Amino acid sequence: MTQLSLATVLAEAARKHPSTLAVIDSATGERITYRDLWDQTLAYAAGLKALGVGPGDTVAIQIPNLADFPRIYFAVLAAGATIVPMHLLLTPDENAYVLSDSGASLLVAHSSQLANATAAAEKTGIKVVSVGPAVPGVERLEDAAATVPPLKTYASREAEDVAVVFYTSGTTGKPKGALLTHLNLVMNTMVNVFDIHDLRQGDVVMGCLPLFHTFGQTVGMNGTFRLGGTLVLQARFSGEAAIDLMVKENVTIFHGVPTMYIGLLEAAPKADRLPALRLCVSGGASLPVAVLEKFDEVFQAKIFEGYGLSETSPTATTNQPAFGTKAGTVGHPIWGVEVEIARPEIDERIELMADGELGEIVIRGHNVFAGYLNNDEATAQAVVDGWFRTGDLGTKDADGFITIVDRKKDLVIRGGFNVYPREVEEALARHPAVVQVAVIGVPDSTHGEEICAVVVADPGGITADELIEWSKEKLGRHKYPRKIRFAEALPLGPSMKVLKRELRKTYSDGE
Structure with a gap:
């Protein structure tokens, strides 16, 4: 079996760029090099091990966009366990469902999230430990880590083992746990960094997308670390604060969803200076062409719109210089991934349609997930003939550009x-x-x-x-x-x- 761990992304960055700043945490003021981030990660991984976490276990994490997120994320991976990132805006009841469905044995929560985390964990009987400022009566991961020597290196995993379980916010019923393997996430990280855009080792990347979400995690955090760039974390997005932070830290790359671009445009007239952005990427929802055009005009920065889902690691297509760009489209499939249009009314097989015809967007390649946790029926409906059915309607033109017309259910x-x-x-x-x-x-x-x-x-x-x-x-x-x-x-x-x-x-x- 092929050995591969997503932890490699940070381990190798620490080996190659030890003195480069990996993370700037705008909330705490921390500025952490790759060497220090990896050392802290190995110490926390030993702390997790002391708490009984090992290969094959599942650990949930409930942490905002702070330096503690990458520290704990990579510590869980280094310990050989699977990560369940918890959404920060869900209720304790919703979080309790995720904890029990995922089979998590431990929840690591930042002290700012403890009230919600403890309420959810009490409903499911799982143990909670905190990171960040001490809270009386709550066990801290830092304390567990201080009692044992750090791990020497990360635990070995097989490429097809599950690294992360993303719970997708279903429009109906309970959310489903999408199983993403080490291979899925390492490949998506690599292709995003080396095959799509002109990224450079000295790039400074704005980290305002929530890290618990697949876009912020794979494209933002893991992509930056694979590149050896610097990730500037913003715990709570606002247009004005984001502009100030980007100017202060000389941010060159911005990843965002359409609501963030709208927020930046609203804040721009009040700003003394605008950041010198070299590259902007939009995903998560359709970006109105009017916003794309206005942003280019105001910020002198081109937005490359892409498309993906939790189930596709996430990136499936994007506008990319190699193929040219077309406003209003989500560009071309990324390297190693096929994206086609299939007849939406046929459920039991995939029947591909001609260029220009409207149908369901289907995807196959190294980015397609390993299925839904505890839900064979949903997996069988979603993956047909090796293709993932997205539930999105779209077209593919004669030049290969994919346009998303709408969600099938919208x-x-x-x-x-x-x-x-x-x-x-x-x-x-x-x-x-x-x-x-x-x-x-x-x-x-x-x-x-x-x-x-x-x-x-x-x-x-x-x-x-x-x-x-x-x-x-x-x-x-x-x-x-x-x-x-x-x-x-x-x-x-x-x-x-x-x-x-x-x-x-x-x-x-x-x-």
Whole structure:
């Protein structure tokens, strides 16, 4: 069996770039070199071992974007265990479900998260230890580590062993644990760093995406460490604070989701100086073309939009210089990965469609996960003929560019016509008074469903009637929204995606 551990990413960076700054923690002021980060990791791994953690065990971690996240993440890997990153915005009941479903034997929580972590762990009977500032009466990992010598090196694992279990926020029912192997995550890290963009060893990367989420973890943290760059951690994102931090630390690369780019654009007029960004990457949700264009104009920095899922490690496609870029698309498949369009109505097999036809995006390659934990039925539905069915509808053009049209389940059928919310959102996002918009279908007695746009607008910027009239000129008769609802903010999930299921709950009764 081939031996491979994701811990290699940090171990080798410490060997190759010992005196380079690995992490700048903006919350605590820590500035940690690769050598020190790896030494701390091996000490914490020994502490985990002293607490009974070893190869084959599962450890949950509940830590914000602080230096403790990479320290504990790589310590769990070095001890040979599997990691379950806990979302920081879930309730104790939701977290208790993840703890019991994953079979975690230990929860390592930052002291700032202890109230939630302890409440969840009590429901499942698992042990909690803290990291960070001491809390009376709670056992600390630092103390366990101080009683034993650090590990000499990381535990050996097989390439197909599970490294990380990501719980995907299902739109229906309980979240599912996606099993990502050491091979999945090492390959995705390597391809992101060496095959897609012009990354350089001296790059300084903004780490404001949540590290518990696959985008921030693989593309942000692991990619930076594989490169030997410096990761600047921001524990809580705000546009103004992010701009100040990027200017202060000379950040060259920004990874974000569309809501973050919108936040940066809102904050830019108030900033004394803007960062000199060389490369920006967007993922997690569709980026309106209007935002991409405005960002390029204001920040003088091009955004490369990509696409991926927890189940694909995450990166599957991205706009990349080798193939040229096309606004409004998610680019080409990454090296070693195939992305095609399949007939969405056929469940039992994959039938590929011609260029330009609309169907379900399917993916196969080294990035596709090993299945869902304890859920053979969901795995069999998701992986068919070796292809992962994404549940996203899209097209592939003659030049190989993939365009995401919408989630299969977000499709609105109005009076028998298919309406794709993303197309309506793209149009409305171009109105100067619209800051952010999400489009949903709401029940309607005449048409089955009606188009409803939930809009965050500039203060006093526009009325519902004005926006409806404006959208009539931009969209076909069956597509323009008949209902406009204004909101102060859109509900966001832990990974900063807009939660359309919450909007449907709120606005489906016509209010």
